[in-house]
Amino acid sequence: MTLAADHTELIAPEPSRLVILRQVLLDRPSTMAAVALIGVFVLIATFAPLLAPYDPLAQSYIKINRVPSAEHWLGTDQFGRDVLSRMIFGSRNSLIIGVLAPLLAAIIGTTLGVVAGFFGGVVDRIISRLVDLLISFPELLLAIIIAAALGGGFWNIVIVLAAAFVPNFARVARAQTMAVRAEPFVEAAVASGVTTWRIILRHIVPNIAAPIVVLMTLWTASAIRLEASLSFLGLGTQAPQPSWGNIIRDGLNNLFGSPWPVIGAGLAITSVVLAFNLLGDTIRDVLDPETSS
Amino acid sequence: MSEALLSVTGLGKVFSAKAGLGLGRASEVRAVDDVSFDIRRGETLALVGESGCGKSTLGRLILQLIQPSSGQVLFEGVSLTELGAHPLREMRRRMQMVFQDPFGSLSPRRSVADIIAEPIDAFGLATSRPARRELVAELLKQVGLSAAIMDRYPRQFSGGQRQRIGIARAIAAGPSFIVADEPVSALDVSVQAQVINLLQDLQESRGLTYLFIAHDLAVVRHIATSVAVMYLGRIVEIGPKHEVYARPHHPYTQALLSAAPNPDPDAPRRQIVLRGDVPSPSNVPRGCAFNSRCPIATARCREERPELRTVGAGHVAACHYAGPNPIHLGEVSGMSAQA
Numbered sequence: 001m002t003l004a005a006d007h008t009e010l011i012a013p014e015p016s017r018l019v020i021l022r023q024v025l026l027d028r029p030s031t032m033a034a035v036a037l038i039g040v041f042v043l044i045a046t047f048a049p050l051l052a053p054y055d056p057l058a059q060s061y062i063k064i065n066r067v068p069s070a071e072h073w074l075g076t077d078q079f080g081r082d083v084l085s086r087m088i089f090g091s092r093n094s095l096i097i098g099v100l101a102p103l104l105a106a107i108i109g110t111t112l113g114v115v116a117g118f119f120g121g122v123v124d125r126i127i128s129r130l131v132d133l134l135i136s137f138p139e140l141l142l143a144i145i146i147a148a149a150l151g152g153g154f155w156n157i158v159i160v161l162a163a164a165f166v167p168n169f170a171r172v173a174r175a176q177t178m179a180v181r182a183e184p185f186v187e188a189a190v191a192s193g194v195t196t197w198r199i200i201l202r203h204i205v206p207n208i209a210a211p212i213v214v215l216m217t218l219w220t221a222s223a224i225r226l227e228a229s230l231s232f233l234g235l236g237t238q239a240p241q242p243s244w245g246n247i248i249r250d251g252l253n254n255l256f257g258s259p260w261p262v263i264g265a266g267l268a269i270t271s272v273v274l275a276f277n278l279l280g281d282t283i284r285d286v287l288d289p290e291t292s293s
Numbered sequence: 294m295s296e297a298l299l300s301v302t303g304l305g306k307v308f309s310a311k312a313g314l315g316l317g318r319a320s321e322v323r324a325v326d327d328v329s330f331d332i333r334r335g336e337t338l339a340l341v342g343e344s345g346c347g348k349s350t351l352g353r354l355i356l357q358l359i360q361p362s363s364g365q366v367l368f369e370g371v372s373l374t375e376l377g378a379h380p381l382r383e384m385r386r387r388m389q390m391v392f393q394d395p396f397g398s399l400s401p402r403r404s405v406a407d408i409i410a411e412p413i414d415a416f417g418l419a420t421s422r423p424a425r426r427e428l429v430a431e432l433l434k435q436v437g438l439s440a441a442i443m444d445r446y447p448r449q450f451s452g453g454q455r456q457r458i459g460i461a462r463a464i465a466a467g468p469s470f471i472v473a474d475e476p477v478s479a480l481d482v483s484v485q486a487q488v489i490n491l492l493q494d495l496q497e498s499r500g501l502t503y504l505f506i507a508h509d510l511a512v513v514r515h516i517a518t519s520v521a522v523m524y525l526g527r528i529v530e531i532g533p534k535h536e537v538y539a540r541p542h543h544p545y546t547q548a549l550l551s552a553a554p555n556p557d558p559d560a561p562r563r564q565i566v567l568r569g570d571v572p573s574p575s576n577v578p579r580g581c582a583f584n585s586r587c588p589i590a591t592a593r594c595r596e597e598r599p600e601l602r603t604v605g606a607g608h609v610a611a612c613h614y615a616g617p618n619p620i621h622l623g624e625v626s627g628m629s630a631q632a
Binding site: 007183184185187188189190191192193194195198202203206207 | 356358382383385386389390392394397398399400401402403411412414415416437438453454457459462465466487
């Protein structure tokens with residue numbers, strides 16, 4: 001056997017991730033529908049000023065609490081504002097907060113979890129106890145406590161929800177990091193002389209990314225739901241800015257006169273949350289074949 | 294006789310496992326106990342022993358991948374055990390490792406080029422991306438693979454090919470010393486010889502020094518200069534290959550040799566079958582650690598631990614009754630050695 005000999009016959013190549021993803025979508029009509037629905041809501045949020053028939057903030061005291069009509073498809077609220085326009089603009093709030101809060105939580109939580117899982121020892125104990133403390137509160141309760149302290153408003157909601165989600169990301173990231181850390185290729189990197197931070201960035205993070213992405217999709221649904229809950233309670237999006245949560249709250253005053261604002265906003269919340277959950281489940285199945293049902 | 298590239302003195306590692314909340318009694322495991330040896334430049338020391346005897350731990354202690362509990366490692370005149378994290382990382386350029394598991398030791402998410410270039414990147418050995426690709430291509434050629442595969446991923450390769458990639462990574466930074474931790478035991482027998490030949494060719498062309506860890510003596514016969522036999526964390530016999538193979542002085546070495554397949558079908562085959570299992574390293578027998586399984590153990594062996602003593606030129610063994618052919622296989626004619 002000489003050095004020049006070529007030992008490179010290849011084993012059959014595998015289909016790419018994209019091909020697998022397309023096949024999965026074709027196999028699951030419900031996921032296709034979820035993706036389509038999310039797409040529709042994204043379009044609505046993007047083109048809200050073009051689609052909304054009225055200014056969502058414009059009040060009219062001659063058109064208070066109207067039932068649905070050709071003019072106002074979902075009727076008007078107690079200030080005479082067009083409910084459909086408010087819902088269309090409200091979708092922006094829901095979607096942007098739904099993406100931003102889990103993203104922020106993923107960045108902070110993953111950083112904490114990776115540091116705790118990789119270095120262990122005292123650092124791990126401090127971070128883990130902090131996470132245990134936060135996780136012992138239900139998300140909504142924690143969000144209400146922080147929101148009560150910080151007050152409402154767009155960025156405060158993002159911070160509140162991100163803080164409520166951080167422990168979940170930190171836990172998953174920590175457990176995954178400890179598993180990947182024990183892999184021989186990490187020891188091989190240490191033996192090769194790779195620096196600790198480079199090992200974390202090149203070997204740990206790419207290998208724990210899949211469950212973090214799944215978690216982000218699933219928490220997007222929760223973020224939308226929680227933003228609506230906070231706004232419903234008056235701790236989230238502040239009047240007069242529209243949000244699906246405060247549309248329901250305003251609609252409750254006139255529930256028996258016209259239930260349509262409540263029904264419309266409720267349906268919007270339910271369908272978007274359901275769509276993100278379905279998408280999250282599918283992404284989990286694709287990225288982690290072992291847990292697929 | 295050239296100078297020692299690596300000199301290990303009194304190296305030991307105690308793992309302690311605390312139960313529950315860290316209260317209660319901690320159980321201690323002496324994975325490696327008072328190990329000393331030298332490896333001369335350009336030579337290969339084969340370290341053999343049953344699984345669990347601490348040989349992989351010893352390899353990692355030498356490279357400081359695990360912190361030793363005691364002892365000293367002198368490599369190229371530098372005491373590794375006293376180095377801080379930064380200078381130790383610098384030393385890793387000179388000493389590398391080939392791993393047992395050709396699947397787990399290559400990151401599934403990195404391309405072959407990124408894997409092989411890991412030490413090149415770590416030490417900034419390539420000035421530009423084309424220079425890096427050129428270095429990787431050259432390394433691939435040296436381990437018998439085509440440069441065309443560098444953008445592929447490890448899952449597309451067989452065990453033998455992956456081990457070649459792992460070897461390319463180990464030699465990438467131009468080390469003088471490589472710990473090969475059972476580099477062929479996960480491979481098909483047909484591929485084992487190829488990989489051993491590759492390691493040998495690289496040793497000649499690059500002047501490498503190896504610590505070659507294996508669990509049987511048959512594999513190392515080809516590549517070793519010297520052989521060290523380990524049992525329960527201690528070295529029981531060490532010496533030049535021909536000495537150890539021809540005149541094993543420790544009964545354990547003799548038993549291991551008798552278990553290795555002999556290519557000559559007409560040679561008299563007397564196999565020593567050791568009774569029982571290896572005792573748990575957390576509960577090593579008193580006296581000689583081997584006494585519970587040794588066919589010639591006496592009361593003395595159960596009381597007094599034998600130290601390593603010289604039995605030939607550069608040949609030492611830790612047995613009270615060390616001598617050529619201690620179990621007297623040849624002399625007891627007609628008797629089955631399977632006592």
